[in-house]
Amino acid sequence: MSSPPSTATPPPKLGFRPLYQQVRDDFVQRLVDGRWTPGQALPSEMELAAEVGVSQGTVRKALDALANENLVVRRQGRGTFVAEHDEARILFQFFKIVPDKGESGFPASRILSTERGAATYAEAGVLGQPVGSPVLRIERVRSLGDRPVIVETVTLAETVFPGLGDGEIPNNLYSLYATRYGVTVAHAQEKLKAIALTASDATALGVAAGHPALLIDRRAISLDGTTAEWRVSRCLTDAHHYVSDLK
Amino acid sequence: MSSPPSTATPPPKLGFRPLYQQVRDDFVQRLVDGRWTPGQALPSEMELAAEVGVSQGTVRKALDALANENLVVRRQGRGTFVAEHDEARILFQFFKIVPDKGESGFPASRILSTERGAATYAEAGVLGQPVGSPVLRIERVRSLGDRPVIVETVTLAETVFPGLGDGEIPNNLYSLYATRYGVTVAHAQEKLKAIALTASDATALGVAAGHPALLIDRRAISLDGTTAEWRVSRCLTDAHHYVSDLK
DNA sequence: TAGTGGTCTAGACCACTTC
DNA sequence: AAGTGGTCTAGACCACTAG
Numbered sequence: 001m002s003s004p005p006s007t008a009t010p011p012p013k014l015g016f017r018p019l020y021q022q023v024r025d026d027f028v029q030r031l032v033d034g035r036w037t038p039g040q041a042l043p044s045e046m047e048l049a050a051e052v053g054v055s056q057g058t059v060r061k062a063l064d065a066l067a068n069e070n071l072v073v074r075r076q077g078r079g080t081f082v083a084e085h086d087e088a089r090i091l092f093q094f095f096k097i098v099p100d101k102g103e104s105g106f107p108a109s110r111i112l113s114t115e116r117g118a119a120t121y122a123e124a125g126v127l128g129q130p131v132g133s134p135v136l137r138i139e140r141v142r143s144l145g146d147r148p149v150i151v152e153t154v155t156l157a158e159t160v161f162p163g164l165g166d167g168e169i170p171n172n173l174y175s176l177y178a179t180r181y182g183v184t185v186a187h188a189q190e191k192l193k194a195i196a197l198t199a200s201d202a203t204a205l206g207v208a209a210g211h212p213a214l215l216i217d218r219r220a221i222s223l224d225g226t227t228a229e230w231r232v233s234r235c236l237t238d239a240h241h242y243v244s245d246l247k
Numbered sequence: 248m249s250s251p252p253s254t255a256t257p258p259p260k261l262g263f264r265p266l267y268q269q270v271r272d273d274f275v276q277r278l279v280d281g282r283w284t285p286g287q288a289l290p291s292e293m294e295l296a297a298e299v300g301v302s303q304g305t306v307r308k309a310l311d312a313l314a315n316e317n318l319v320v321r322r323q324g325r326g327t328f329v330a331e332h333d334e335a336r337i338l339f340q341f342f343k344i345v346p347d348k349g350e351s352g353f354p355a356s357r358i359l360s361t362e363r364g365a366a367t368y369a370e371a372g373v374l375g376q377p378v379g380s381p382v383l384r385i386e387r388v389r390s391l392g393d394r395p396v397i398v399e400t401v402t403l404a405e406t407v408f409p410g411l412g413d414g415e416i417p418n419n420l421y422s423l424y425a426t427r428y429g430v431t432v433a434h435a436q437e438k439l440k441a442i443a444l445t446a447s448d449a450t451a452l453g454v455a456a457g458h459p460a461l462l463i464d465r466r467a468i469s470l471d472g473t474t475a476e477w478r479v480s481r482c483l484t485d486a487h488h489y490v491s492d493l494k
Numbered sequence: 495t496a497g498t499g500g501t502c503t504a505g506a507c508c509a510c511t512t513c
Numbered sequence: 514a515a516g517t518g519g520t521c522t523a524g525a526c527c528a529c530t531a532g
Contacts (some may be wrong), residue, residue, distance in 0.1 A: 007348050016508090016509075018519080018520060019520075019521070020520075020521085041481075044497080044498065044499085045498085045499070046498095054521080054522090055521065055522045055523070056522090056523085057520095057521070057522065057523080058520085058521060059523080060499085060500090061520090061521090063499095069494070070494070074303055074499065074500090075498085075499075075529085075530085076498070076499045076500060076529050076530080077497080077498055077499065077500095077528075077529030077530035077531080078497095078498065078499080078529080078530060078531080079497090079498060079499075079530095080498090080499080092492055093493060093494075096493075106387045110524090119515065120429075136321065158387070187491075187492070188493040189490070189492055189493070189494055190490070190491040190493060191488040191489070191490055191491075192439065192461065192484070192489040192490075192491065193461065193488050193489075194441040194442070194455075194459040194461040194462075194482075194484050195441070195459055195482040195484075196459050212441040212442050212443050212459045212460075213441050213459075214439065214441040214461075215441075216439065217488075218493075235441075237439070237440035237441050237442075241438040241439055241440050241464075242438070242439040242440070242491075243437070243438055243439075244343070244436075244437040244438075244489075244491050245434070245435075245436055245437075246340060246341055246343070246434055246435040246436070246437060247289070247316070247317070247340075247434045263527090263528075265500080265501060265502090266501075266502070267502085291516080291517065291518085292517085292518070293517095301502080301503090302502065302503045303503090303504085304501095304502070304503065304504080305501085305503080307518085307519090308502090308517095310503090321518065321519090322510085322511085322517085322518075322519065323509065323510050323511080323517070323518045323519060324509075324510030324511035324512080324516080324517055324519095325510080325511060325512085325516095325517065325518080326511095326516090326517060326518075327517090327518080331509070354498075358498060
């Protein structure tokens with residue numbers, strides 16, 4: 001017969017990934033590499049489209065996706081900017097403890113101790129590092145409105161953040177990770193439990209041992225998908241609570 | 248001079264609301280009215296566009312917004328459907344207590360008591376009803392894997408859900424609200440605290456009084472923005488935890 | 495006034511599901 | 514083969530910001 005062989009048109013259908021997602025991945029890589037740094041203004045959509053070789057509408061979908069992930073901020077009339085870990089963003093995105101009554105502010109911090117050590121089995125598993133590799137453990141108390149409310153243990157890999165424990169440790173750690181080490185915390189996973197405070201935690205918070213507290217186990221995930229930090233917080237919830245919106 | 252008066256073109260700029268959002272609001276109203284009911288297949292984008300009088304792309308943006316709010320489900324090749332409150336969705340969207348190890352299942356329920364009463368000041372404020380108006384209070388224990396884990400108090404307005412307490416009370420309340428009363432729970436706000444269990448709660452859960460527990464105060468918000476239900480849960484977190492993703 | 499992101503439209507084509 | 518939602522493009526126009 002005259003029917004042409006169907007082998008003439010073999011369009012590859014498997015492994016299909018939309019163009020705008022590929023462009024998004026390209027842009028994320030620029031953030032990981034540091035070619036785009038926090039606060040920087042991106043080229044306009046038209047310029048990016050010409051550079052990447054797609055239409056302006058496709059660049060828009062990619063940038064909208066990044067804006068949805070809080071990685072960039074878009075402002076009509078001004079441009080698109082790489083998101084920064086300023087206090088306002090941290091407060092809104094990562095700090096879920098608020099007073100029962102009144103406004104929430106950024107918590108003050110007082111360092112109890114910093115300690116270098118070898119990663120335990122648990123720490124190694126969480127941080128994706130070998131058992132026994134060097135880690136830094138920070139113990140601090142955080143206060144809201146002159147009242148100590150949280151005692152927390154921050155654990156991170158020294159191979160990722162070399163020399164972090166040597167100098168002053170600022171209140172806003174995520175901002176330090178970004179500016180000094182180029183590590184951007186993109187999102188976090190938290191697991192919550194109710195516990196009775198240990199004697200030492202109770203002392204740090206000025207209550208009796210055995211007092212109920214909220215235990216928050218947080219893993220902060222960086223842009224490249226690795227766990228940048230492990231943070232375990234014990235929070236008093238007598239005059240504060242943890243907010244969670246189910247959407 | 249020959250310059251035309253600028254008063255000839257007074258385009259109203261204030262109160263600007265994008266067309267696709269107006270279309271979205273129109274569609275939400277169809278859900279509130281019950282013209283679109285859970286599980287129903289919507290007309291195709293082309294048909295909706297012709298009906299509303301906008302382009303297919305604008306209808307798409309409106310439907311995408313609804314899909315983002317979990318109000319509709321879009322399936323390529325099949326169509327767009329009104330979301331249902333089936334167990335899988337409830338589990339994923341509203342049930343955040345999971346076992347420390349293993350898979351999570353839908354919790355079984357055992358009713359402790361149902362009680363009709365007059366709304367207290369607190370209940371009236373939460374439910375948006377007058378003080379003293381009739382309310383229904385349901386007390387029940389929920390179990391995960393043969394182990395009682397949660398004791399909770401559900402409070403709702405009888406004017407919104409008349410006769411709900413008369414018959415059998417099902418495990419999945421949100422599905423009942425939707426099918427029998429046309430009330431769709433769209434999202435919820437939760438406030439968490441750590442507490443010591445009261446004697447009666449401890450007995451219901453089979454632990455000692457004073458045992459630490461997670462207190463969850465949830466207000467379920469319906470499609471029209473009112474609070475449909477107030478639920479206060481006390482959860483054991485010895486072998487379970489509450490998950491919260493910070494994105 | 496110029497430049498940016500935001501909206502709206504129109505059409506072509508692709509991937510998925512069902513018949 | 515037909516119908517659905519998903520992607521990609523192109524162009525016009527609108528709203529916002531800055532100089």
